[in-house]
Amino acid sequence: MLYMSPDEDNKICAIESIQDLLVSIPLLLPHTVYSQFLPVVLLELCKLLRRVAGYDDYCLYKLCRNSLGVVVKDSKAMNIFHGGDDNRVMIIALQDLFPFVAELASELSRGLVSSMESVSKFGPSTSDVKDFRAFLKPLKAAVVKYQVILPLSNCIFTCEDNGIRFLYVIFDDLLTTLVMCLKAIEGLVIEKKENGGWDQYLVILKELHDISKLYQGGEEYFRTNLKDFKRLLCHLIVRYAKRGKDYGWILDQKDDINFEARRHLVMLLSPMDEYDDIHEMFIDRSRLLTESFEYVANEEPKRLRGELIMEFKDEEATGRGVLREWFFLLSQEIFNPKTGLFVACPNDPRRSFPNPSSNVDRLHVEYYRLAGRVIALALMNKIQVGIVFDRSFFLQLAGKNVSLEDIKDADPLLYSSCRQILDMDPSAVDQDALGLTFVWDINESGSIKVAELCPGGKDMIVNSSNRKAYVDLLIHHRFVASVAEKISHFARGFTDIIGGEKNLKMFFGSLALEDFDRILHGNESDICVVDWKAHTDYQGYLQNDPQIYWFWKVCVCKISTFFFFLMHQTIQQLPNNLSFFNSGVVRVVEEMTVKQRKALLFFWTSMKYLPVEGFGGLTPRLYIHKSNESIDHLPSSHTCFYQILLPVYPSMAVMKNRLSFITQDHVGCSYGIS
Known part of the structure; x- marks a missing residue:
């Protein structure tokens, strides 16, 4: 009223x-x-x-x-x-x-x-x-x-x-x-x-x-x-999907969206942005794995989801670039077969699988939990570490079954043997041509132990009616049961970061193995200098300065030593005579190797593997800064800002000499200043 x-x-x-x-x-x-x-x-x-x-x-x-x-x-x-x-x-x-x-x-x-x-x-x-x-x-x-x-x-x-x-x-x-x-x-x-x-x-x-x-x-x-709106839906996802929302209805039909949309959605699964904690780490390079374990394995997950600050002992460098370097080096160490935690797949040495023969004491399996945390943190921090998983390992993290076709890379000999058993003429199998029973050989610390695949397996002869069951049990014991505890610890570590078992299953279940490869490993293509140059800006230098011209020329090729003297003699005329080099008088005799380009990229950015989009996927853009240092100095870098500081070298020969130092593996990560 x-x-x-x-x-x-x-x-x-x-x-x-x-x-x-x-x-x-x-x-x-x-x-x-x-x-x-x-x-x-x-x-x-x-x-x-x-x-x-x-x-x-x-x-x-x-x-x-x-x-x-x-x-x-x-x-x-x-x-x-x-x-x-x-x-x-x-x-x-x-x-x-x-x-x-x-x-x-x-x-x-x-x-x-x-x-x-x-x-x-x-x-x-x-x-x-x-x-x-x-x-x-x-x-x-x-x-x-x-x-x-x-x-x-x-x-x-x-x-x-x-x-x-x-x-x-x-x-x-x-x-x-x-x-x-x-x-x-x-x-x-x-x-x-x-x-x-x-x-x-x-x-x-x-x-x-x-x-x-x-x-x-x-x-x-x-x-x-x-x-009919796949492209538009993917645009809306990448542009507007936000952390904390439920996008399971999209991920359930992952084939309806493209890789960029799938990647964006799974990256939103982590509750990372909810925390403002800072976790500082001071690690000795010579004790990288053990000291990283102390800082990461037993820390509260919410602190690890916050801001990570990394510094190597007795080094001044800090910042995002050092963090990227730590992730890369630690991941390479964890998945190095010499460490004993993982083995490489014979058909694809890039791919890793938990080592069935590794030690099973409590401290050892905790390293698998460390591995899970490190990989999840690398993913959430959008850092490519050059690691890819074997298909059977990936499927188990997604909560899916492992079949014969899934072990092709991990154990090609076992795959071939099982395929032959399944393809043999039934009558030959029933005549006990195989001479097999339901047992398998386990290698424990160098000694062979015979184990039954099922109760009473040693008395069960493999025949045409049970051979598929035999193969399935063999695969289960070899690729599931033998590594179940290790994968469980890895999954637990991954879950600590991504926030719950449901998110773990959704993360791996929403991606194809090839998707995961691209996110974790990075761009598989060789480094393209044209793409590199197109996404690089300059501070203090102009694009047509001779030092910039020389820099990209050195990145593309090595020049015959016969012409070093000639270039040195004509250095004073270079600014007005750049067409001399473009004319083809200077002959390219050998391209810079992929390894050298990766070393230069690592020195510049603390990464050897680019995002899937290539240099265009880097934020911020790359920069070449003019340095006031003497020409006797080597280049330096601000890796966290993707900046390389280049002195005003007087010739291409001098520049090539300086770059040759920083593209050596043992010094490539030693000159970055932040």
Whole structure:
């Protein structure tokens, strides 16, 4: 009555009272009372405001509706729709929520249409999407309680009540509008025009996907509508997906999105950004593995997820570059077969697999946990370490079975033998041509031990009917049982960083092995100097300065010593005579080796393996700075900022000589100053 009063003071008093009510009641009342009392008050208040004010005073009505949505979404208050704990009292009927869901769906549709009309128009608001999700929650819970028939053609349901038909109509209408909008904005995405409302598309899609799962055939219908928008969906993921949100509905169909989108989503799994802790490490290079173990293996995971500060003892360098170097060196040490923790695959020495014959004492297996933590931290810090996993190792981390085809690289001899057993003529196998029983040989510290693959295995002869079971058991014991404890410790270490076993399974289950290779190892291609040069800027130098010209020339090739003298003699004419070198008079006799380029890259950036995108994937960009140091000095670097400091060398011969020093492995990491 006060609100409807023609007296302006009365109306202001009413508005302030309503606002005070919404803020104060949750703070003043016990939750047991609040959860029973407030929903009724808010529901009635929303109805009254909608009737007497509606969009004329939309802010007040929206504030009230938002407060009701918060209560509705509260899991502790969900019993208000189901008759309370004793099932005798229903505080709010589900039908009471229908008008709110309907009007919010209409608002979202209007926002979607607005977002496709112009990049200057804002799309669906965050608050509307939030309220829509809140009011949907009890409706979705109610639908789960009832059996539903395929709703795609005739919308036939077994129950007319509890919002089943209503929810499907909302789903179908909103999906139709969204698909229309996706068609319209695809061109804007191609033109790289951004719109503030597009960040809500993924949230709305998530809700529509959840609804689709409630109906037989609904999920297929949902995905069919989106099948033509793979490129656009990937753009929205990379641009707008945020940490802490649930993107399992996308990762469940990982083939529907590209590598960049999959990588972005799995990288969001870690709760890394939630912590502000700093973890400092001071490590002796000569005791890299043991001292790293002390700093990492027993530290609280939340501290490791914070900022890592790394410094090698007796060295001045610190910063991001030193951290990258530490990750690289430590990973190489952990996965070095000489360390004994992992073995290399015979068919692909780059790939590693837990060593079945390694020691199994408690301290030793804890090193596998260290390995898991280090790899997860490297991934979360976006550092490529040049390591790749064997397929059987990767599959077990994803919680998947290991088959015969999965061991091809790890044990080619066993693979070949098992394949021959399976392909042999059945009659030959049944004549005991194999001479095998269900046992296998275990190498323990150099001695061979015979173990049964199953109870009574030594008395079970392999024949045509059980040979597949024999092969499956052999693979299980060789690649699963023998390393189960080690993989378990590795997984535990990985889980410490990524935040839960569910995230572990989702991380590895959402990627193909090739995806994981590209993320962890980095770019497999040789370093391209053209790409390198295209993504390098200059400070103090100009692109056409002779020192810059010489630098890239040295990176590309080695020059015949016959011409060093000639170049030295003509050094004074070089600035005005650069065409002399471009003319082909200076002949290239030998390209700089891949190893030397990697050493130069390592000196410059503390990395030997580039991101998948190549130099374009580095942030910040590379820089060549003019150094005021004497020409007798070697170049130096700020590895954390991707900067190399280059003195003004007087000739290409001098520059080549200086670069030759820093591209040697034993000094390549010794001159960086940060």
